[in-house]
Amino acid sequence: MNVPSNKLKRPLEPKKVIGITVVLLAALVATIILSLLLGTVNITFRELRQVLFESREGSASLIVLKIRLPRIMLAGLSGFSLSLGGLIFQAILRNPLADPFILGVSSGAAFGAVLAIMCGLGFALGVPLFSFAGALLTIGIVWAMGRGRVGMESSTIILAGVIINAFFTSVIMFFIAISSDDRLHTMLFWLYGDLSQSRYGQSAMIAPFVIIGFVALYGFSRHLNIMTSGHEAALQMGVDVKRVKGVCFIIVSLLMGLVVSLSGLIGFVGLIVPHLARMALGTDHRLLMPVSALGGAIFLIAADTVARTIMAPSELPVGVVTAFLGAPFFIYLLKVRGSRWGRS
Amino acid sequence: MGPILKIEKVAFRYVSEWVLDGIDLEVNRGEVVGILGPNGSGKSTLLRVIEGLCEPERGNVFVKGTDISKLSRVSLSREVAMVQQENHFSFSFSVLEVVLMGRFPYLGNFQFEGEEDIEVARKAMTATSTLSLSGRLINELSGGEKQRVLLARALTQEPSIILLDEPTAFLDLSYKKEIFDLISSLSRQTGVSALIVTHDIDLAARYCNRLLMLRDGRLHASGLPVEVLNAANIEAIFGCKVIVDINPVSGSPRVSLI
Numbered sequence: 174m175n176v177p178s179n180k181l182k183r184p185l186e187p188k189k190v191i192g193i194t195v196v197l198l199a200a201l202v203a204t205i206i207l208s209l210l211l212g213t214v215n216i217t218f219r220e221l222r223q224v225l226f227e228s229r230e231g232s233a234s235l236i237v238l239k240i241r242l243p244r245i246m247l248a249g250l251s252g253f254s255l256s257l258g259g260l261i262f263q264a265i266l267r268n269p270l271a272d273p274f275i276l277g278v279s280s281g282a283a284f285g286a287v288l289a290i291m292c293g294l295g296f297a298l299g300v301p302l303f304s305f306a307g308a309l310l311t312i313g314i315v316w317a318m319g320r321g322r323v324g325m326e327s328s329t330i331i332l333a334g335v336i337i338n339a340f341f342t343s344v345i346m347f348f349i350a351i352s353s354d355d356r357l358h359t360m361l362f363w364l365y366g367d368l369s370q371s372r373y374g375q376s377a378m379i380a381p382f383v384i385i386g387f388v389a390l391y392g393f394s395r396h397l398n399i400m401t402s403g404h405e406a407a408l409q410m411g412v413d414v415k416r417v418k419g420v421c422f423i424i425v426s427l428l429m430g431l432v433v434s435l436s437g438l439i440g441f442v443g444l445i446v447p448h449l450a451r452m453a454l455g456t457d458h459r460l461l462m463p464v465s466a467l468g469g470a471i472f473l474i475a476a477d478t479v480a481r482t483i484m485a486p487s488e489l490p491v492g493v494v495t496a497f498l499g500a501p502f503f504i505y506l507l508k509v510r511g512s513r514w515g516r517s
Numbered sequence: 518m519g520p521i522l523k524i525e526k527v528a529f530r531y532v533s534e535w536v537l538d539g540i541d542l543e544v545n546r547g548e549v550v551g552i553l554g555p556n557g558s559g560k561s562t563l564l565r566v567i568e569g570l571c572e573p574e575r576g577n578v579f580v581k582g583t584d585i586s587k588l589s590r591v592s593l594s595r596e597v598a599m600v601q602q603e604n605h606f607s608f609s610f611s612v613l614e615v616v617l618m619g620r621f622p623y624l625g626n627f628q629f630e631g632e633e634d635i636e637v638a639r640k641a642m643t644a645t646s647t648l649s650l651s652g653r654l655i656n657e658l659s660g661g662e663k664q665r666v667l668l669a670r671a672l673t674q675e676p677s678i679i680l681l682d683e684p685t686a687f688l689d690l691s692y693k694k695e696i697f698d699l700i701s702s703l704s705r706q707t708g709v710s711a712l713i714v715t716h717d718i719d720l721a722a723r724y725c726n727r728l729l730m731l732r733d734g735r736l737h738a739s740g741l742p743v744e745v746l747n748a749a750n751i752e753a754i755f756g757c758k759v760i761v762d763i764n765p766v767s768g769s770p771r772v773s774l775i
Contacts, residue, residue: 181613181639181651183635184611184613184614184630185630186629267607267608268607391627392626395621395626396621398610398618399618399621401606401610402615403604405570406604408568408569409568409598409599410594410618410619410621410622410674411594411621411622412590412621451608455610455611456608456609456614457610457614
């Protein structure tokens with residue numbers, strides 16, 4: 174055996190996590206500014222400064238503060254949650270293809286939301302609550318399908334998702350078929366992920382959940398590292414696997430329920446962003462969590478900006494943009510990278 | 518000082534048939550004990566009971582005098598570590614990251630590894646000759662290297678006893694010897710005890726202080742290798758005719774099929 178230097182370096186320092194988080198926060202701010210400027214009507218940087226710092230009234234102020242900013246905030250919070258949810262699922266199911274959308278958790282949440290809408294419940298409480306229940310139910314189904322196996326095989330994950338998605342989509346289509354015409358457009362648009370109706374109230378409602386959820390999940394980051402190497406191995410190292418799984422599933426369902434009830438079905442964010450983060454930075458969840466979450470926020474704000482500018486003055490649902498990018502990425506992951514994950 | 522591990526009349530069943538039926542066992546500090554037996558004789562289940570993964574229906578397991586049913590997972594994992602037969606990593610961690618996972622029971626939820634944790638890992642990696650692998654990815658290692666890394670991870674838990682479930686199952690002869698060499702020298706140097714389930718009878722005969730033979734969930738024989746390894750016992754548990762003689766170099770019993 175060759176003897177290397179006896180000095181081992183800590184694989185991850187807290188200051189590295191903080192440093193990278195700060196860089197990403199700066200990137201997030203830059204993305205927000207860019208997104209505020211771009212649109213059907215372009216705002217100049219000067220106008221933006223006047224609106225933000227001199228509270229100048231006018232059409233620029235209306236566009237920036239009443240239309241674009243609330244939308245960006247909701248996009249950011251949604252992207253943050255979707256990406257974080259994907260990362261957590263991937264760790265617990267031990268498969269990097271596990272994304273809330275692919276697994277059918279999002280459509281389960283959408284089913285709950287549509288059911289609540291049909292029952293005449295409001296968007297303030299009933300819809301998010303039903304949506305949360307739908308997400309939790311779906312996670313239960315996915316979990317039951319993969320029970321007792323050594324890591325969930327990609328094919329099982331995809332099959333589970335296909336079946337769950339097909340089922341909930343058919344139920345949703347049924348609801349749509351029996352609903353009145355005037356609501357059809359809104360409902361369909363919402364299903365494909367629509368952020369155009371964003372209001373500050375929505376962001377204010379989900380922000381506390383997102384922040385508390387993130388902190389709670391971050392407390393489990395080392396648990397998740399170990400759980401990716403097998404649940405039995407994790408038990409042997411002292412991880413209370415059942416509790417970690419239960420708490421993570423509830424928090425992620427709650428976030429998915431909230432996001433889906435407000436922004437509809439936006440897919441692939443939880444697949445693309447955590448994967449890129451893993452390729453760049455390795456597999457330690459203490460670093461991956463902030464990076465994936467902030468990366469998800471940046472990604473969805475950018476995707477939504479594209480959705481509303483690419484065919485201006487018409488708009489695309491943002492879910493169309495993410496799926497357009499995400500589906501080829503998914504195929505690439507499946508075919509090219511095979512079963513090797515993490516740093517290339 | 519009492520035994521590190523004490524098992525009293527342990528019985529366990531998954532459904533109706535007893536997989537373990539009245540097992541008694543004591544392992545002292547620094548002892549290396551081998552468990553032999555045919556497939557399905559309850560060897561792996563015995564390890565799972567000691568790990569607290571299966572709760573025995575009857576009987577008790579004591580680690581350093583404490584009943585493990587009264588210990589939390591974290592407390593138990595500071596005393597008992599395990600090296601599994603096969604470990605699949607879905608995500609590619611570096612070797613050092615894998616070894617440091619063993620520090621889990623010593624760190625708080627929001628805590629990062631400190632200098633002392635690195636020092637424990639360094640010692641474990643030196644002992645298992647894996648220090649030079651520290652920057653490599655776990656998925657890229659050979660079977661023997663990976664097993665040594667997992668042994669290092671078990672050592673960083675600073676346990677009193679390490680359970681090994683067929684640690685040499687997929688290894689070639691030289692790696693098998695290396696793993697057994699390593700375990701016996703570790704137990705001598707650090708005082709850690711080891712309980713090894715294995716099918717490598719000759720290696721077990723040479724490296725284990727004591728051997729147990731399991732058949733249908735019961736203890737068929739136990740004692741020093743020379744006492745336990747005889748043609749009658751081996752035929753009784755494995756159903757094969759063998760001759761047992763003495764290896765002229767090592768002086769330990771040697772089993773050959775007829």
